[in-house]
Amino acid sequence: MDKEGASRQMASVSTTQTLSRAAFLRGLRRARPTALRPPWALLEDDFRLACTRCDTCLEACPESVIQRGDDGLPQLAFDNGECTFCGDCVAACEDGALSYERGRPWRARAAIGTGCLALDGVVCRLCEEACEPRAIRFRTLLSKAPIPALDESACTGCGACVAACPVTAIEVTERTEA
Ligand code: SF4
Ligand code: SF4
Ligand code: SF4
Known part of the structure; x- marks a missing residue:
């Protein structure tokens, strides 16, 4: 391959790498988990610190709409039902990760x-x-x-x-x- 051809090939590889990287980053953005925490959860950073991953809220929910996420933290899953805002999860949380101090449920x-x-x-x-x-x-x-x-x-x-x-x-x- 002559010098010009090699240079064209390198430019093409570089463009492909740039596109692949952009596609990869776009994929990462889409794949980022958007877990919905139980109602009256503290703001995300505070919630992550306060929640001890004890599963008590999961067990307390009469609608079974709280599940354990891959990170061990509780998150909402509405596959089989809805949140009735009964507050049982808040009452069950002894670590203050769910608290009426938040005001509105979410x-x-x-x-x-x-x-x-x-x-x-x-x-x-x-x-x-x-x-x-x-x-x-x-x-x-x-x-x-x-x-x-x-x-x-x-x-x-x-x-x-x-x-x-x-x-x-x-x-x-x-x-x-x-
Ligand atoms: S408020 Fe009631 S229904 Fe909603 S997630 Fe908590 S326990 Fe479940
Ligand atoms: S229930 Fe039916 S109308 Fe409503 S979002 Fe789903 S497909 Fe669309
Ligand atoms: S209030 Fe209506 S639109 Fe909103 S989440 Fe509940 S069922 Fe869906």
């Missing part, structure tokens, strides 16, 4: 993703039916299936819609503290 809100069947023209309103605060309403479009819209101010982050959605298109995540 800033968690639902978000409807692009996997929603209605966006593909399928008539499905299961999330609306599951949502007691009526934070999910459907807009009817001419000759199309109605599509859902979320009213964040009405959403409590209870997760009832997550359990109801047949294609796991809904996620509940904590919003950033103001």
